[in-house]
Amino acid sequence: MKNLKxxxxxxxxxxxxxxxxxxxxxxxxxDDPESxxxxxxxxxxxxxxxxxxxxxxxxxxxxxxxxNNAGGIKSLDGRKLEFVVGDSQGNADTxxxxxxxxxxxxxxxxxxxFQSSVTQTCMQEAEKNEVPFVVTVSxxxxxxxxxxxYCFRIQPNANVFSNDFxxxxxxxxxxxxxxxxxxxxxxxxxxxxxxxxAANLKAAGINLVDRVTYSAxxxxxxxxxxxxxxxxxxxxxxxxxxxxxxxxxxxxxxxxVSFKLVVGVANGGISDSKFIEDFGSTVENFCDVNYxxxxxxxxxxxxxxxxxxxxxxxxxxxxxxxxxxxMVIADALxxxxxxxxxxxxxxxxxxxxxxxxxxxxxxxxFDEKGENINAAGVMVQIQNGEHKVVFPESxxxxxxxxxx
Amino acid sequence: xGISVIQSIIDGILMGGVYALAALGVSLIFGVMKIxxxxxxxxxxxxxxxxxxxxxxxxxxxxxxLPIVILAMFVIGFIMQRYLMNLIINAPGHNQLLxxxxxxxxxxxxxxxxxxxxxxxVIVSGFEKAIRIGSFTINKPKLTAFVIVVVVAVLIYFVLxxxxxxxxxxxxxxxxxxxxxxxxNVKNVNATAFGIGIACAGLAGALLTPIQYMSPxxxxxxxxxxxxxxxxxxxxxIGGAIAAxxxxxxxxxxxxxxxxxxxxxxxxxLIFVLTLLLKPTGLFGKKGG
Numbered sequence: 001m002k003n004l005k006x007x008x009x010x011x012x013x014x015x016x017x018x019x020x021x022x023x024x025x026x027x028x029x030x031d032d033p034e035s036x037x038x039x040x041x042x043x044x045x046x047x048x049x050x051x052x053x054x055x056x057x058x059x060x061x062x063x064x065x066x067x068n069n070a071g072g073i074k075s076l077d078g079r080k081l082e083f084v085v086g087d088s089q090g091n092a093d094t095x096x097x098x099x100x101x102x103x104x105x106x107x108x109x110x111x112x113x114f115q116s117s118v119t120q121t122c123m124q125e126a127e128k129n130e131v132p133f134v135v136t137v138s139x140x141x142x143x144x145x146x147x148x149x150y151c152f153r154i155q156p157n158a159n160v161f162s163n164d165f166x167x168x169x170x171x172x173x174x175x176x177x178x179x180x181x182x183x184x185x186x187x188x189x190x191x192x193x194x195x196x197x198a199a200n201l202k203a204a205g206i207n208l209v210d211r212v213t214y215s216a217x218x219x220x221x222x223x224x225x226x227x228x229x230x231x232x233x234x235x236x237x238x239x240x241x242x243x244x245x246x247x248x249x250x251x252x253x254x255x256x257v258s259f260k261l262v263v264g265v266a267n268g269g270i271s272d273s274k275f276i277e278d279f280g281s282t283v284e285n286f287c288d289v290n291y292x293x294x295x296x297x298x299x300x301x302x303x304x305x306x307x308x309x310x311x312x313x314x315x316x317x318x319x320x321x322x323x324x325x326x327m328v329i330a331d332a333l334x335x336x337x338x339x340x341x342x343x344x345x346x347x348x349x350x351x352x353x354x355x356x357x358x359x360x361x362x363x364x365x366f367d368e369k370g371e372n373i374n375a376a377g378v379m380v381q382i383q384n385g386e387h388k389v390v391f392p393e394s395x396x397x398x399x400x401x402x403x404x
Numbered sequence: 405x406g407i408s409v410i411q412s413i414i415d416g417i418l419m420g421g422v423y424a425l426a427a428l429g430v431s432l433i434f435g436v437m438k439i440x441x442x443x444x445x446x447x448x449x450x451x452x453x454x455x456x457x458x459x460x461x462x463x464x465x466x467x468x469x470l471p472i473v474i475l476a477m478f479v480i481g482f483i484m485q486r487y488l489m490n491l492i493i494n495a496p497g498h499n500q501l502l503x504x505x506x507x508x509x510x511x512x513x514x515x516x517x518x519x520x521x522x523x524x525x526v527i528v529s530g531f532e533k534a535i536r537i538g539s540f541t542i543n544k545p546k547l548t549a550f551v552i553v554v555v556v557a558v559l560i561y562f563v564l565x566x567x568x569x570x571x572x573x574x575x576x577x578x579x580x581x582x583x584x585x586x587x588x589n590v591k592n593v594n595a596t597a598f599g600i601g602i603a604c605a606g607l608a609g610a611l612l613t614p615i616q617y618m619s620p621x622x623x624x625x626x627x628x629x630x631x632x633x634x635x636x637x638x639x640x641x642i643g644g645a646i647a648a649x650x651x652x653x654x655x656x657x658x659x660x661x662x663x664x665x666x667x668x669x670x671x672x673x674l675i676f677v678l679t680l681l682l683k684p685t686g687l688f689g690k691k692g693g
Contacts, residue, residue, distance in 0.1 A: 046512060047621050050521030186666040214665030219616055219625050222415035222543070223660035223668075226408045243523055243617045250525075254534040255541045278525060313522075 036082035037073060037339055039064070039329055040102035041322075042112035042122055043136070047090035048217055051242065052268060053114055056136050056322035057085060058311050060111065062303075063326035073330065075337035081330065088118045096121035103129045108339045111325045114318065116140035116188050123151045130341050132332075132348055134325045137318050139266060140188055144369045150345055152366050154328060154358070155291050155321050156375040158189065161266045162196035164377040165237075165289040168391045169263065170204040172379070172400050177234045177260055179209045183224060183248065184239035185216040193239050193265050209233055216244045225251045235261040238270070245269025246278065253282050261402065264288035266377070273314035276385050285401050287381045287390070293320050293357045295389045295397045300357035320357065328353050328364060359395045407539050412661040413654055418546035420653020421553040422608055422615075424646045426626050427633035428560065429604035435577045435640020436597040437485075437493060442504040444605050445627030446511035451477055451609025452618040453515055456524055459613075466526050466613050467548065473610045474603045481602025485595040493594065515620040523617040531614060549611035556607065557646055560600065564642065573597050577640055632676040638686025648687055 041060055043053035064083045072078040084105055086098030095118035099110055103125065109132040113119045119138035126133035127148045135153040139161060144153060156164065180201060184194035194211065201208045210231040212224050225248070228236065236259045238245060246269050252258075263286075264270040270288035293300035303323065307315035328351060333339070336347035349370070354363035360374040367373045379391040381400055388398035426448055433441050451473055458469045488507070492499050531548075534541040564570035575583040576593045584590050609623060616622065633652050637644030652672060659668040679686065 045521075046516060048619065050516065050621070051523055051619060054521050212664070214660070215669060217625050218665060218668075219612075220415070220419050220657075221665075222419070223412050223657050224665055226411050226415070226661060230408055243619065246523070246525070246617050251543075253532060254543055256533065274523070278527075 034079075036080045037076070037333065038082045038084050038102075038105060038107040039326065040084050040086065040099070040105070040107035040110040041136075042086040042088050042095050042098045042102065042110065042118070043114050044090035044118070045085070045087040048243065049090055049114055049241065052137075052316065052318050055311075055313075055316040055319040056114065059307065059315060059319035059322035060136075060326050062307060062310065063323045063330075067326070067330050073333045075334050076339070081326075086112075088113055088115070088122075090115060090118065092117045092121045095119075096125050098122075099125040100129075103131050107131065108333070108341065108344060109134060109329045111136050111322070111329070113138060116143065119143060123148060126150055130345075132329070132341065132345050134329055134348070136322045136325045138189075140192060144371055148370065150341075152328075152348055152351075152370040152372075154324050154364055154372045154375065156377050157371065158193045158266075159196060160375055161289060161377050162193050162200070164379075165197060165263070165265050166200045166204050168289055168379045169206070172391055172402070173204065173206070173235075173261070174402050177206060177402075179207050179231075179233040180235040180237055181210045181212065181228050181231045181233040182208060182237045182239075183212040183214070183228065185241065185244055186213040187216060189266075190216070190239045197237060197239075197265065206235065214244070216241050218244065218247070221248050221251050224248070225255060225257070228252070229255065229257055233259065235259055235263065237263055237265065238267055239265045241268035242272055242275070243269075246275065249275075249279055249283060253279070262286045263379075264290065266290050268318075270382070271317045271380060271387065273316075273387070276382055276387075280385070283382055284385070285381060285383070287379055287400070289377045289379050290317055291321065291375075292317050292359060292378050292380060292387075292389065294359040295395055297357045299355070303357060324356065324358060324364070327355070331355075359389070361394065408661065409658070411540055412657045414540060414542060415546075416654035416657030417650055418543060418550045418653070419657065420650035421550035422546070422611055422649075423626070423629055423633055423653050424649020425553045425556065425604055425611070426608035427630040427637070427649050428557065428642060428645045429601035429608075430630045431634040431637060431639055431641060431645040432560075432604070433598055433601040434634065436573055437489070437594055439489060439493070439500050440497075440504070440631070441601070442501060442627070443508040443511060444601075444630055445623040445625070446508035446515075447477070447480075447602050447605040448609040448612070448623030448626055449515060449618065449620060450480070450511060450623075451606030452613050452622060453519055453609075454606065455610040455613045456526055456618065459526055465528055466610060467528075467552075470552070470607065470610055473606050477606025478599040478603040480606075482595045482599035484602070485598035486591070489598060490591065490594065512620055519620065521619055523619045525617050526613040528614045543615075545611075545614035549615070552607075552611060556604070557642070560604075561642060563600070569593070569596060629672065632672055632679075635684075636675060636679050636687055638688045641686060641688050644686055644688035651687075 045053050064081045068080045072080040086102050088095030099122040110126050111134050112122050114137045116138045120143045123133050127150050133151045139158040141157045141159050184190035212227050214224050267288045269275045270286050271290045304315050331353050332347035336343040352363045352365050359378050362374050364372050378389045380387045381390045389395050390400040455466050459466050531544040534543050572588045572593045633648045637648030656668045659671045
């Protein structure tokens, strides 16, 4: 019995120690022309945003597979891509050290990181080591104002989203929508978009009657909902991630609160198909101004089907940018014909990627800051349990429904 | 405004009940073993996933399977203490901290591996709409949780003060060596107390499944709140933990309502720091304890 106890204790201890080292991966590869070309990815695979992060990683893997199956990077004798992953745990310092770890493994480019705070530190590591960094998801504006040379962003930043939001609302709203409450999570992402909207909402002819902020990891939003109920606005504007937006809707539904219009801004909940699965008809006609695939693109439809087939769930909007980040890097590698970081950087900055699945009429092109000059959001609405793009007209799949 | 403040207080009391239950576990474990359990939040998450799995497997309401969760979590806690925590019961505090922290990392990653990061929720039919009384609304899952917490707190009180095991637990918490000399099987007492503490965490997790979304780190939100409540109520003081849980619930809710959500956590930690500075034995702790 004594021995058994000891054995069990030893096994448990070993498991504990073992798990602590799971972060350490193998180290291979170099500039050997026969070897693979490594692309790194830093995302919060554990923590609050593990769900979103996993979908991005899945899409990136899919992109790598597609490129490899199509014969790798042709200008580099068909060298194959290899995907190496780091876990930021949602933490800026951990993200930076993971970025450094991947750089030490000779990645030619890095991608990441879903959270602006983490992206900032990772971008600094990349810039310092002169390794190109392509943002998958992060919409903070300021981090592209530092004059970095090696950093690129495909998605619309917070200002683009917020300005698109104001423009789209101006175009689609009816006259009986006069007041709004803005509720946003209080990290850099939510605050920045929230500030722009709060400052410009007047221009859309809407009066902001209250602004409510909360921490995204909160366990309850009942006080926040009480405030919204008190303000009784025509329109609710929500900026948040999946879990917190779901919690918000749950508490709103419990109290039977409804609005003439609910619009998210880059909302991780409203634009997620799981959100519709969970809430059904109660979220019918909710809108979101967000990034998305181009609904008219056949390539996008094929990709979505392929993703669902492989991973058993709908491809999230975040995942689309994971996919595009790899495609843009591969395109640059192809044109650079080299894994040299300076040549790759130059190729990235002269990108004109037209084979994109994003809702933009022209290709992905970067300005001197590294921002995609053609990036734009679209407004989607949940109609009959499906996301439909309703604005701008050039990408619209359906007309917006406003009389609920 | 007046109505909304009362509404916030109601919401705070209901949420405070769940906090109290989770914190009761921390307080009991510390009281008996002088161990700060950093895996408590992770074990709340285990309770959530266990409830979710059993519910979807049997297709039943989460409240029906609570006894299963309580029992299973008790067994997990008992075994954990017996074969893991017991090894370091006399080790310096930082070793205990590292072990429980290590366990929480193991648990997080196991849950992530087994269940993936997809957020899940349990929807209880008939519980989607809140009860309306005049201008007030009462969230049904929170009310149910509150009632269950009250029942469980009374039960734990009964176990601690009316049974031999309870007497042994209290004796051990006062003086471990003394209890051993009196012929108390301290090993069993420790494991039982740890089991009860973990069962509280698991039950809190189970009661939270209809309230919020679960992901592999959901329980962590409660980890620090539990410490604050346990310290505020006086470590090892069961009644204190309950009262402190309710107070913290109300403070959090009112702070969110009046000052905004970003403030509520700050105010809770401010209370924590002030308690440590001004009355380290807690709101209801004895002097010099």
